[in-house]
Amino acid sequence: MSSFNLYRSSRYRRALFALSLALPVSLLLAAGVGAYFIPPLEIPRVLWEKADQAYAVLVAIRFPRVLLAALVGAMLALAGAVLQGLFRNPLADPGLIGVTSGAGLGAAIFIVLVPGAGPLQVFALPVMAFVGGLLATFGVWRLASNGGRVQVLTLLLAGIALNAAAGALIGLLISRASDEQLRSLTFWTLGGFGGATWITLLAMVPSGLLALWGLLRLAQPLNALVLGEREAFHLGVHLEPFKRQAVALSALAVGTAVAAAGGVGFIGLVAPHLFRLLAGPDHRYLLAGAALLGASLSVLADLVARTVVAPAELPVGVVTSLLGAPFFIWLLLRYKREVAR
Template identity: 45%
Template sequence: MLVSLAAAVSVGSADIRFTDVWRVVGFHLMGVGGSVDPATDAIVWQLRLPRVLLAALVGAALAGSGAVFQGLLKNPLADPYILGVSSGAGLGAAIAIFTGWGVAWLGEWAVPVWAFLLGSCALVSVLQLARLGGAMRTDTLILAGVVVQAFFGAMLTYVIAMASAVEIQRIQYWLMGSVALREWKDALVVLPFLFGGMAVVWLLSKPLNLFALGERSAAHLGVSVERTRLLLLLAATLMTAAAVSVSGTIGFVGLIIPHIIRMMTGPDHRVLLPISALAGAVFLVWADTLARTVMDPRELPIGVITAMVGGPFFAWQLKRYALGRRD
């Protein structure tokens, strides 16, 4: 991942050597590495490095939460958006762009704050709908996620229909996902949620492994099913909401990366969770690098790259895994 970060910062319209990247980073972090050209320093430290680090944080959050959802819901199609978080965050961003609410006192943070709040509201709505008779089951949780996602998606469509041409363009660009023009403060929004969320889900990785046996079996083995499920859902959803609030909706990362890593490492979440997060970080760093360089000076939405690169690679890995199991 460190090599990918340095290489991605080196790639761009301005040619910067790999060693110069480390000199700039060393100079700013530890005061070592010697003097560097001011233009190179500005490009690396102020423009490229915050963007690349944010891509890594967002990729880690989406892939880590995707691994949690797939293990918890025992559904191979589960990803960070199955509980309506993406629709809720998208609606929040659209409301901020369309109405301008909060811009006067939140400034440029209005869109991320609204996206985070509505994404969290989607989770609360799903949890309330899924709780029947004081208990919460996996099948009702997925159905509640579908209902909430459909509702927030309809509201989002209504806001887009009411918006002007300029506002529609801004909303659509946000919905396609991007880490362009982001700063250090954007990365600092995701950082505490990522590390806090990953710490919680990793500490609960052993109970999460037992969920594969069924909730009743897990309960017989001493797992507090309701409390563990709630903590895992909250941690994974808050990671997703924080990532989506600053990058927009970037699909495919939380679905494909945990699958690929599970094929390589097995289903043990003590290993699967941290490696999925690292792999998601590397994947999104290179996806963003392609998005900003493949059609330079124009920039592609990062979601296009994640789907175009991830789809064939996932199909190849799935085919190879199936052939290996048959042999």
């Protein structure tokens, strides 16, 4: 192995090691900081003694919230990394395949058209969002499919069309919504982890872990696809099954995340790019690195959302958009300069 390859390999490993340390640090920080402050270094003692109010706050409120934020961030970032590799476009985002807008439409239908759901809303709303996201992805796939083959560009255009249609239907439902329904829909659409419970977390763990496991296994075909579809085929990649697997697992990851937390934007775009800047584009490391980085970013964004205007709370989607939009503009300008060369 050349000295350059050894350097690149060690750079990837250093980045993964740093992110593996950053995630538990961010989890401890987010678990301790809040309206009821618990020194992060005291958390192990509090958990061991199980004696005071701090223990109840940690177990009942903070831990479900920070763990849900970490899992959602990991799923969004990993799906974003896979879709950027599939589309071979650094500006690709999980929302492009329609799952985010489909989930939003499913939630809007339930909030506006099923009044008086009461306690059922806690369970039925995420289910409707999840089903809406998967149906939207299936519709995009059917639109882009031609004789059993799917063109990536056609898939992208179908996603844009379905996003527009779902946005129009959500707007129609908003025009019919009452003030209470409008508030509920607005806060859900902007995203947040305020309603996190152990039940919510456990409900999303099976599909979330399945999506993470499946997406992490796509590193080798994504590396081959960088060379182009024809070259990837000659390297042994079965393109159509691979595309179906990548889109289905991405939809599962994003649908689960949106169902649990609403619309938390830009993590799927930002996290993969930050890891590329830290280490490089090799998907064998990029996928795991993006998941770790996305988890940390989501946890820290939630920490900012619930502390910066305390005792009130900002939607997490607002925080991630405020941070992600300038980054997206920078990426767009950089991509434009590279194309012009």
